[in-house]
Amino acid sequence: xAAKFMSTEWIRLVGKQWDTHPEIQKxxxxxxxxxxxxxxDRPDIPHVMLFCKAGxxxxxxxxxxxxxxxxxxxxxDHWKKILSGEISGKSALMTRRLKFxxxxxxxxxxxxxxxxxxxxLGEIPVDFDI
Amino acid sequence: MPTSNPAGGxxxxxxxxxxxxxxxxxxxxxxxxxxxxxxxxxxxxxPYDGFDACRAAVLANQYxxxxxxxxxxxxxxxxxxxxxxxxxxxxxxxVYLCTSAAVPIQNVADLPTRIRVASAHPATxxxxxxxxxxxxxDIDRARLEFVFTGSYQGVLKAILQGQADxxxxxxxxxxxxxxxxxxxxxxxxRSDDAFAFHAFCIGPRLLPQQALLTQVLCQMDQEARGQxxxxxxxxxxxxxxxxxxxxxxxxxxxxxxxxxxxxxxxxTSSLAIxxxxxxxxxxxxxxxxx
Numbered sequence: 001x002a003a004k005f006m007s008t009e010w011i012r013l014v015g016k017q018w019d020t021h022p023e024i025q026k027x028x029x030x031x032x033x034x035x036x037x038x039x040x041d042r043p044d045i046p047h048v049m050l051f052c053k054a055g056x057x058x059x060x061x062x063x064x065x066x067x068x069x070x071x072x073x074x075x076x077d078h079w080k081k082i083l084s085g086e087i088s089g090k091s092a093l094m095t096r097r098l099k100f101x102x103x104x105x106x107x108x109x110x111x112x113x114x115x116x117x118x119x120x121l122g123e124i125p126v127d128f129d130i
Numbered sequence: 131m132p133t134s135n136p137a138g139g140x141x142x143x144x145x146x147x148x149x150x151x152x153x154x155x156x157x158x159x160x161x162x163x164x165x166x167x168x169x170x171x172x173x174x175x176x177p178y179d180g181f182d183a184c185r186a187a188v189l190a191n192q193y194x195x196x197x198x199x200x201x202x203x204x205x206x207x208x209x210x211x212x213x214x215x216x217x218x219x220x221x222x223x224x225v226y227l228c229t230s231a232a233v234p235i236q237n238v239a240d241l242p243t244r245i246r247v248a249s250a251h252p253a254t255x256x257x258x259x260x261x262x263x264x265x266x267x268d269i270d271r272a273r274l275e276f277v278f279t280g281s282y283q284g285v286l287k288a289i290l291q292g293q294a295d296x297x298x299x300x301x302x303x304x305x306x307x308x309x310x311x312x313x314x315x316x317x318x319x320r321s322d323d324a325f326a327f328h329a330f331c332i333g334p335r336l337l338p339q340q341a342l343l344t345q346v347l348c349q350m351d352q353e354a355r356g357q358x359x360x361x362x363x364x365x366x367x368x369x370x371x372x373x374x375x376x377x378x379x380x381x382x383x384x385x386x387x388x389x390x391x392x393x394x395x396x397x398t399s400s401l402a403i404x405x406x407x408x409x410x411x412x413x414x415x416x417x418x419x420x
Contacts, residue, residue: 030265090324096374104381105390109262111323 002125005079006039008062011048013124015060018050021120025055027113033106035070036063039079040099045130070102080128082118089118142173142336146197147328148184149250149282149303150177150363157362158197164359165195168346169339180280181251194333195343199223200255200326204383207331207376214329214376215340216347219367223326224301225259227319230289237318238267241295245269248277248285248294256282258386259321260298267319290314306364326379329371344370 003010018024031052038047049068051059074082078097081087090111092098100107107114144165146158155177162175173195178184181202188196188206198206200223206212229235247264249257261271277294279285282303288294290311296318304312330347332340350356351367360367 027266094325094375094378095372096377103385103390104378105258105385108259108323108325108382109265111325 002127004130005126005128006037006042006045006048006130008048010124010126011037011050011060011062014121015050015057017120017123018057018060018117021116024113024116024120027116028052028055028110031055031110031113033069034059034066035072035102036068038063038071038073039076040073041075042130068102070100070107072101073099076128083122083126085119085122089115092118140172142169142171142194143192144173144175144195145184145188145193146177147199147202148178148181148280149199149300150197154306154363157359157364160359161363164350164355165343165346169343171339181254182280191333194335196331196333197328198331199328200379201253201383201387203329203331204376204380205387206333207380210333212331212333213337213340214331214371215344216330216368217327217371217375218365219351219369221327221365222324223255223259223328224323225256225263225321226299226301226304226317227260227263228285228289228297228299228304228315228317229295230292231314231316233292233295235295235316235318238264238269240318241269243273244275245273245296246275246277246294248279248288248297250279250282250285250298250300252276252278253387255326255383255386256298256300259323263319263321286311286315302364326382327375330368 003013032054034049034051036047036049039045047063048061049059049063050057051066074092074097078087078092082089082092082098087095087097089098093100093107093114144162150158158177159175162173166173176187178187185202185205187193188198188202189209191210196203196206196212203212203214207214227238235241247260249260251257264271264274277288279288282300285294285297285299286303286307289297289299299315301320304315304317307315330343332343336343347368348370350360
């Protein structure tokens with residue numbers, strides 16, 4: 001059964017899926033940051049976050065109030081397109097269909113793992129009926 | 131070179147990023163003629179050899195049209211109210227890490243302990259991305275000694291004359307170099323970001339003709355004369371610049387110019403690396419509440 005999009009179950013599956021991608025762990029071996037996701041047009045849905053330390057996800061769950069280095073958000077329609085791969089990560093960022101708060105330099109420096117990370121989000125069977 | 135603000139005169143002034151003062155220069159003079167004809171305005175073209183002189187002249191309000199590198203056009207937008215109107219179609223600024231083919235450096239791991247790096251200018255996207263490439267190869271920045279050459283032609287010379295072990299070269303400069311020069315270079319790494327781009331920017335005096343000039347530039351590939359000219363200056367065509375792209379690259383340039391560093395364990399991570407700082411460990415789907 002697919003996890004509800006942007007649920008705690010979904011973000012935890014994302015964290016688990018991350019483990020199956022050694023390439024992103026290698027690319028991010030010097031990277032240490034937290035980031036949060038939310039749905040712009042669904043303020044009733046709680047935000048979720050990931051914490052990556054030296055390439056490994058060490059926290060995947062509800063946004064718990066700790067400092068976030070990046071925040072990514074957009075409306076449900078754009079989330080669907082990003083997760084399906086219809087919009088690439090770079091394109092989503094450049095056209096601001098994926099809203100982004102945080103260091104743009106870091107996003108550019110780690111553009112390849114950024115794209116892999118969006119692919120990982122799309123690999124989780126998801127139920128958008130929320 | 132214009133000596134004063136040309137705002138009162140009828141002649142428009144046009145310049146290009148200094149990396150075009152090499153092989154493609156005749157094409158840019160022809161480009162000036164082409165744009166004059168389509169705009170119905172007299173326009174004077176002036177190239178520069180170095181980034182600082184070009185940037186200073188544009189910031190002194192001496193130009194109406196500039197084909198500028200991304201970090202420069204962001205400055206022109208912010209300081210002079212310039213508007214980026216057109217960019218190369220399907221073409222982005224990329225960086226090659228080049229060494230001389232005459233030295234036994236085949237990859238980044240072969241670089242010496244102290245690395246002499248030739249770079250055109252520290253305030254360029256090419257320099258920033260060159261640093262990123264070295265970072266990704268785990269090259270400690272403390273090992274780097276920079277030779278700033280003021281232009282990409284200078285980077286080429288520094289590599290070929292043995293004044294630098296490696297150079298940050300703009301991909302268009304490499305592509306535009308003669309086969310003889312390219313044979314003497316070895317690319318040890320390259321970026322593939324497809325993120326930032328040069329752009330034609332117009333100043334306030336050209337704003338009334340913004341739509342016309344954008345159309346002229348973006349339709350060059352649809353007529354014979356324009357196609358030849360595009361070939362001369364090394365592009366397949368131009369496309370409009372969107373407000374979102376301007377906003378995105380402005381964020382990037384602002385961070386870089388202000389001395390910000392990308393988040394990195396070795397640099398300026400905003401987070402403590404000590405595990406004890408983390409209250410919540412990783413939660414597995416099977417163990418936690420949903």
